[in-house]
Amino acid sequence: MKKLRKRSIVAIRELEFRYANGEYSLRIPELTIAEGEKLFLYGPSGSGKSTLLSLIAGILIPQHGTINVLDRDLKTMSSRERDRFRGEHLSIIFQEFNLLPFLSVRDNVRLPLDLFPSRMGPATKISQTPDAHIVAKSDDAKGVLCDLMLQRLGLSDIAHRKASDISRGQAQRAAAARALIGRPNLILADEPTSSLDTDATESFLATLFKQMQQSRAALIFVSHDRSLKKRFDRAVDLTSLISSQTRNV
Numbered sequence: 001m002k003k004l005r006k007r008s009i010v011a012i013r014e015l016e017f018r019y020a021n022g023e024y025s026l027r028i029p030e031l032t033i034a035e036g037e038k039l040f041l042y043g044p045s046g047s048g049k050s051t052l053l054s055l056i057a058g059i060l061i062p063q064h065g066t067i068n069v070l071d072r073d074l075k076t077m078s079s080r081e082r083d084r085f086r087g088e089h090l091s092i093i094f095q096e097f098n099l100l101p102f103l104s105v106r107d108n109v110r111l112p113l114d115l116f117p118s119r120m121g122p123a124t125k126i127s128q129t130p131d132a133h134i135v136a137k138s139d140d141a142k143g144v145l146c147d148l149m150l151q152r153l154g155l156s157d158i159a160h161r162k163a164s165d166i167s168r169g170q171a172q173r174a175a176a177a178r179a180l181i182g183r184p185n186l187i188l189a190d191e192p193t194s195s196l197d198t199d200a201t202e203s204f205l206a207t208l209f210k211q212m213q214q215s216r217a218a219l220i221f222v223s224h225d226r227s228l229k230k231r232f233d234r235a236v237d238l239t240s241l242i243s244s245q246t247r248n249v
Helices: 049-056 079-089 105-115 117-125 132-137 141-152 168-180 198-212 226-231
Strands: 008-018 025-034 038-042 064-069 090-093 186-190 218-223 234-237
Touching: 008 049, 008 218, 025 049, 025 218, 038 049, 038 226, 049 064, 049 186, 049 218, 079 090, 079 117, 090 168, 105 117, 105 141, 105 168, 117 141, 141 168, 168 186, 168 198, 198 226
Parallel strands: 038 218, 038 234, 090 186, 186 218
Antiparallel strands: 008 025, 008 064
16 A cells, blocks of 8 residues: 655755855755654754754745745745744744743743634644543633643643743753644754753653654754764754855854
């Protein structure tokens, strides 16, 4: 039987980007990421990893070529449309996690649902979600969904603690919970393990992958640590894709 081809979540063609000062350029002839794929993107500092994530997120726009995310050409959208599209369909895990320090852990995790209520849809309507019926019947669906995510990641005991008062390991799990809530189509992780030791890195990846099993989300995980690539479906060296040398990120 012929194997069904997975839908492309990201499709890049003939990408060319240059900052206004002209000191940095990035050219990628082609790159495709499939639905549910865990892609490890590596390369030395200055190779353009973070810039590429910003382009895929629609934060930056290329001068030439196309970046299609969920079959939408980011270049044809207005800035406001890209912001909304990013909020509704993408999640980003930053190197420093970027939790709001004055909010509780629970409110940080819930934030994507409050800002973009449409993210509740996938969480309550997809039949593969074990707790969908619980969430759908609740008067506070956002709160229930948030509490379930906190429980899965072992954060229930610190749910009401301010983000400024938790450990780095707890902040790491909270950032993962915030990224996973609402079942985004694409998760972009920008070196979230760069300042962690080996055990903490393994724990983070195990938690992230376990929670992604119920979702068809694609993951692009950026790192300069090549030892991690065996954990992913596919590993890509950015320097093998680019057509010109880059100097800064």
